[in-house]
Amino acid sequence: MHISFRKNPSRILIICALCVVFLIGSVLGHLNAGGSSADRSFQTYTDRLFREEVSGNMLNLHYSIAYPEKQQITRPAPTLGTVSAPDDNSISRYREIMKKLQTFDPAGLSETNKITLDMLLLYYKTQQRSTDFYLLEEYLSPSLGMQAQLPVLLAEYAFYQEQDIADYLNLLTSVPAYFDSILDFERQKADAGYFMSDATLKRIVSQCQAFIKEPDSNYMLEVFAAKLKAFGTISESEQKTLNSRHKEILLNTVIPAYQKLIQGLLSLQGSGRPSQGLAHMQKGKEYYLYLLRSQVGSWTAVKDMQNRLTEQISTDMKLVQQMLKEQPSLLRKMKSSLDLPECKPAQMLGALRDRIADDFPELPETEFETRYVHKSMENYLSPAFYLTPPLDTGSPNVIYLNPADQTSNLELFATLSHEGFPGHLYQTIYFQKTAPADIRTLITSSGYIEGWATYTESYGYQYAARDLDDPAATDYTRLVALNRRINLCIYSLLDIGIHYYGWGETQATRFLQFFGITDVHVASDIFQYIVETPANYQKYCWGCLNFLDLKKEWEDTLDDDFDLKTFHRNLLEIGPVQFPVLRKYMHERLQKATKGGAGANVIGLSAPPVLSCFL
Template sequence: MLSTLKKQVHSRQKALIIAAFSLIFSACIALPWLFRHAISENARFENFAESLFEKEVSENVLNLHYSLANPEKQGISRPRASLGTLATDNSNAIRQYEQYEAKLKTFSPAKLSQTNRLTLDMLLLYYHTQASLGEHYLLEEPLGPSLGIQAQLPVLLAEYNFYNNQDITDYLNLLTTTGDYFQSILAFERAKSDAGFFMSDETLDRIQTQCRSFIQDPDSNYMLEIFSQKLKDYGKLSEKDQKQLNQAHRQILKEKVLPAYQKLIEGLEQLRGTGKNSGGLANFSGGKEYYQYLLQSKVGIYLPVKQLEQRLTQQLSADSREISLLLKKYPDLFSQQSQNTDLPAMEPETIVNLLQEKIRQDFPETPAVGFEIRTVHKSMEEFLSPAFYLTPPMDTGSPNVIYINNGRSISNLELFTTLAHEGFPGHLYQTVYFARQNPAHIRYLIDSGGYVEGWATYVESYAYDYAAQYLSRENTTQESQRQAASEAIPSAALTRAAWLNRSVNLCIYSLLDIGIHYRGWTPSQAARFLNAFGIRDASAISEIYRYIVETPANYLKYYVGYLNFLDLKEEQQTLLGEDFDLKAFHQQILAIGPVQFPVLKKYINQAL
């Protein structure tokens, strides 16, 4: 019996060894098959995505420079220094988008890694959306008083960093092409005029005012000062070389750039009176369809407009109810807010450093990152945003620059939350966190405005909470201090009310955006809508109406983007219950990175 058992054991061991050997042998046979059918599919897709990146990033030097500090190290040759041209016919671009979409459909998602599947889904939706613009191309507007090309170009040129001597040469050559670039914009505007899509005279006046502000004092134009300082900071040129370059720069500015702005003013003036629509997109042929395209391409949402209106109205009601509950609990809440309840004055750098510490309780940690706070030049204060963040090149990750516009008067609390929006845990933090995931290069060029601005708006609500511990009543009157002490309104309630007030305002403006651009509201209809919310100042209403007319869907990038993150969080809380982890949720959002909201929702749900 014993010998029989030994044989059986021996036989079983032998069988196991043979089975294991067979598995190893089968795996060896399968590896070439896997390489051809799975691994090679990833490589094929990654090669195509990289080719897309190289083509897109090389279209002009400005795009290339802001994406890569050292393109040669990536095997990318610099194109001729030019700002490019704006085509009056979009048919070639549409064909290209359709070809890209067709090529992307040849990849099998099942054979791709999850990271590549995500990139594939994002690219498919992006190029399909871009191709859908079609015949509505002439409804696009490249110019604008604050967000137009002519307003943003000086800032982009001023921030053109010098990493090597070739960058200085490229910068100067770029300046010489400003005239050709603006002439192509004028040709586009003439095509818009011929099609009946030209801007109103009021918008024309505002754009011309911005242009005149930029060129009014050639000898003290701020680009001269900034260029000179950048040469000094570059540190590789002799004083003689710097002097010669400063002279060349001054000459190019006076002979090429400023005259280009003057010709733009004059060219636009010739089209005065041809713009018959002073209202929203709905008043143009195809305007509603173009607005829906903007919701998809700029905001990253793919919902019927009516459903979007319902979601906005729902949030407006929810915020209003919460405000009512706060007022019921603290009847003097808003009177205390109005009596100079604010944060103590802090330097912007101090605020950003405080925020880096505070966000650790709600957001995943990331290694320390350097940043710079700069101020907008006085000549541009009237036309630029209260603050903005400039993303660094993908191959350096620096500099991370936040601009503050001192021409815009804001409270200390607003400065705190604005720096959260632009810095931590907003744009700067989100950009740095995503870059450290080592994403495909094409992800740096193609993103979703609704994700980017929606995230920065979403995190503002946390910043208002963080601000509560710094709230100061030092500047209030003795009587109001006694009243505040007796009623003991918590600082958290005051800052929460401030956030709710901001949320309500953004929601109202978003609904107004839809009303103007999709429903065709006139100024009087817009005024009646705003009157219902206590906004009755005629000049303020006029300015709000004009800004929304000039920047369709811009408010929606911020607020509807915010609502999408809010809804995702609530969905995850419902699904996970007690297992929901806020920091883990934020980590998933940040790791996926800027994509359209249907793609974001798909991959958040897959992570469960």
């Protein structure tokens, strides 16, 4: 199961809240059974690999496949498992998979299978390094930790069959053992000098306390009762019995597990390291490079990343300065918070779905729904996230919104472009229609996924201008989008400074001051967030820059023959892979487009905005 989060450390600096995505298993179908014998052999192996990977734990399986028995997949024990140190078996398994993958000759495979092969080879080669950094991993964090994810994952545990209800209740009973294993792991980290800072611990404890604050009215009780009622075939008396059993487990098992986790963490208070980056830890720089590869999908040298980020800041700031020079009123409008008219999220998504038609390939009619996070978790959950559907159902497509993080209608519109159209929901459904190998629902690239959604936000701002009652609407929304990207680049440079070069809070504050961010409390919040989430901003910003660079390469090569919709179609069809793989196949397709002639259609199978940076 792949889960990806992001959250703004400071709403005052970024115009559009950094949205969040749960990506757990998303696409439908299998590759064609036809093709060469090499293709069929490779397909057989990847299908087996998928079954092995997806059946590793119950949450993985449930969020990937709604009806596992129909695909001859045996349900694993309905537990959350435990956190344990890597052993020789896991290392040898990676090596065996690599050895098997290397037996397939790419020359005999279709392009679709070549992409999958390259992606898997790079993934498992990278995973072999994961065992070197066991104690540097962190299962708990204020924004991305399991203590925050788990309530949402359990609340959203869909009931497709009656067995799902039993599995869900059993998963709840396994929470204590799972949390106990995490506590044991945190004690190991403390003994080795890797335990979290007291500032981070305090934030995690506050989050856990918010979840268990009113146990008799915990939102999971309401959600469970609603799902039972909607199931349709459970009698009222059975519902009453199940609701009673659910409440008993929640009150006597789950909430005590959270209380024990809180107590266990507090017992370690004072034993952690200061709030500082990975560079201060043994193997910390190596672990940061591992995160860039495994989480972001980037093999670019850190120095080259710095140069590219700096270049983008310079380019965008020059554009901003030029726009403000030509239209000084834009700055006044930014400070006055010029906004879109009030509109429901579903209506915004409908408008976005219609407006992307000129720039993005057509998508089949897609149902979706929006929900709001529970009030008790508003201060701790991300601004928004998209829950991908199981690969065998393709639905539901749910976007969660956090009212606490939405301060303007324009911000909401941009958030929905990131999570919905043409962002996560659109990308997921489009890739689904290409019938990729099932293994690609589990092994993806967060850098591609979040980078795509961040890249497409600029189009969201363009589309929002149509609803803005102002003669300079297009320039205004462009300015907001540029402000957002500049902030992302600043934070990504700060991420490198903190985790690769070892910057402390004083250095980070001076760096932010250079860009006009002078509030010390804001700077402290930014520093703390980046310390707790190494490489997270790179998924969004560095991922976005990779798409921008590919677009420029296609534009420069094709010149007047460049077609934006065709460019996007090729990106979407290759799908979520690491950036070296994406660049390889986009370059091959560009060569074909060049040979194919003009227009060749190459198809393979926050608060009110503040311009603090510019003042």
